[in-house]
Amino acid sequence: MNEIIEVSSDWLALREPEDARARSRELAVAASGLLRPGPVEVHDLGSGTGSMMRWLAPLLPGPQTWVLHDWNPDLVELATNGAAPLDRDGRSVAVRTRTGALGALDAGELDGASLVTASALLDVLTFEELRAIARAIIAVGCPVLLSLSVTGDVLLDPPDPRDAGVAAAFNAHQERLVGGRRLLGPSAAALAQLVFREAGWNVRTAETRWRLGPHEPDLLEQWFDGWIDAALEQRRDLEGECAAYRALRSGQLRRGALSAVVVHADLLAWP
Known part of the structure; x- marks a missing residue:
């Protein structure tokens, strides 16, 4: 995977509380029920600053080891700063890190995995990268929980x-x-479901929603600015129309009169 999409640690920190609220706890509990007895090793792909680990570790039994995979060593370093999260039984989890291209992932790098996870990753992959990652997971034969696509x-x-x-x-x-x-992009979750079903795996999905509003104005503002900036990068012909649109929405945001629901999909697959 030629990793050239930059994600700032500030953006990841800003969105972490809403990510935690939005992810499907039901699928997480189901994933926990699929784990084999004994020590748990979770491989988190595209781990960033470790938000998935901080959310999921308290829902899983222990003892736990998390292996954080990311292409960006600066984000991985941030993930290991501070106290490690606790597992469901109140024990600190152990953390290991690996940096490298996720599109080149093979089954050997997931050796020993009890569970593979990822959050907000699939939509920045290509189909070839998604298929390579799925093949590695299928070869290992452990459940996979993919959140917030x-x-x-x-x-x-x-x-x-x-x-x-x-x-x-x-x-x-x-x-x-x-x-x-x-x-x-938006087709990622459906394609991931297809790849795992074609391998004969079981799949469960859940619609997961960001609910942004006056209670978190900074996240709403940054999301909206990024949303409209990306739209204009794609369609320069919308600039005239969107100047008035942006002004309207920005005024509503300042008055606390704007809210947004951003729909995602979570997916759990297992053999």
């Missing part, structure tokens, strides 16, 4: 006739070519 569905309140055009441009941007790589 964007679906492209966004609901703004109050609604505006221009919402649909901006959303379509944003979704096209999510499927753009980056360094010769065609990103999966």
Whole structure:
């Protein structure tokens, strides 16, 4: 995987509480029930600063070891700063880290895994990278929990006739070519489901939603700015129309009169 999509640690920190609220606890509990008795080793792909570990470790039995895989060594270093999270029984988890290209992942790198996880990763993969990662997981034969893949569905309140055009441009941007790589964007979760079902695996899914509003204005503002900026990068012809649209939405945001639902999908697969 030619990893060229930069994600800032500040953005990851800002979104972490909403990610934690949105992820499917039901699928997490189901994943816990699929674990074999004994020590648990979780491999977290695209781990970033470790938010998935901090959310999921307290829901799983121990003793736990987490292996954090990410291409960005700076984010991995942040993930290991501070106290390690506790497992369901109150014991500190052990943490190991690996940096490297996720698209080149093979079964050997997942050796010993009890569970593979990822959060907000699938949509920045190509289909070839998704298939390679799935093949490695299938070869190891352990469950996989994939959280917070964007679906492209966004609901703004109050609604505006221009919402649909901006959303379509944003979704096209999510499927753009980056360094010769065609990103999966909103189709990622459905394709992941297909790949695992074709391998004969069981699959459960859950719709998971960010609910942004006046209670977290900074996250709503940064999400909205990024959403419309990406749409305009994809469709420069929308600039004139979107100037008034951005001004309207920014005013609503400042008054606490804007909210947004951003729909994601979580997926649990097992042999």
